[in-house]
Amino acid sequence: MSVKLFLIRHGQSLWNLENRFTGWKDIDLSEKGVQEATEAGKELRGEQIDIAFTSTLIRAQHTLDLVLQNSGETGIPVVINKALNERSYGDLxxxxxxxTAAQYGEAQVHIWRRSFSTRPPGGESLEDTYNRVIPYFMHTILPHMEAAENVLIVAHGNSLRALVMFIDNLTQDEILQREIATGFPLTYIFNRASIDALRARFGSSTLA
Known part of the structure; x- marks a missing residue:
């Protein structure tokens, strides 16, 4: 058995363009973001996608629509769930x-943005995001892969970083150096042994 998992961060949003903290704010794609999503769909043309998952936020859903249109995979089931939402930046x-860096200092903003466990005021840490993304992936998404279905996830920079951290078994320091580009498909190929390894790792963690 061999199955594929495709991960795509939404295309550039209007607030990405304006260099603003977005988080759970429901901001749509910029013109560049539409182009990125369109190109991502073209890159997946010829790939079989059996089911897609996305967040409740419009920038991810709009990206998914464009990806499916341009990959030729329209008509597949789409599941929307807030577990895949971007990390909340709270008051930011x-x-x-x-x-914000000018007001609070670059060092403090860097900690809010890049530390694993420190939360920005009123928001989530990457650890918090990990703790909602990974159980959802294991309980809801992975069973489709175990049933030999290829899966597409269109989500956000931090929700996907959390997932990549788990799949690649990265340390807290390693994931802080990992960037997820907008509109660029990442492809993972799993066999039964690698899926079983994820199950075992999840079962031995405090998240299970």
Whole structure:
């Protein structure tokens, strides 16, 4: 058995373009984001996709629509769940990142953005995001892969970083160095042994 998991971060959003903290704010794609999503779909043309998962936020859903249209995989089941939403930036959402650094200091903003367990005011840490993404992946998404279905997930920079951290078994320091580009498909290929390894790792963690 061999199955594929495709991960795509949404295309550039209007607030990505404006260098603002977005988080759970429901902001759509920029023109560049539409182009990125379209190109991502073209890259997946010829791949079989059996089911897709996305977040409740419009920038991810719009990206998914464009990916499916341009990959030729329209008509497949689509599951929308808030577990795949971006990390919440709480009180920082809507603020310009440079202005925020000027107000609180670059070091403090860097900690809020890049530490694994420190939460921004009123928001989530990457650890919090990990703790909602991974159980959802294991309980809801992985069974489709175990049933030999190829899966597409269109989500967000931090929700996908959490998933990549788990799949690649990265340390907290390693995931802080990992960037997920907008509109660029990442492809993982799993066999039964590698899926069983994920099950075993999840079963031995405190998240199970």
């Amino acid at each position: 959402e809507g603020l310009n990142k440079a202005d």
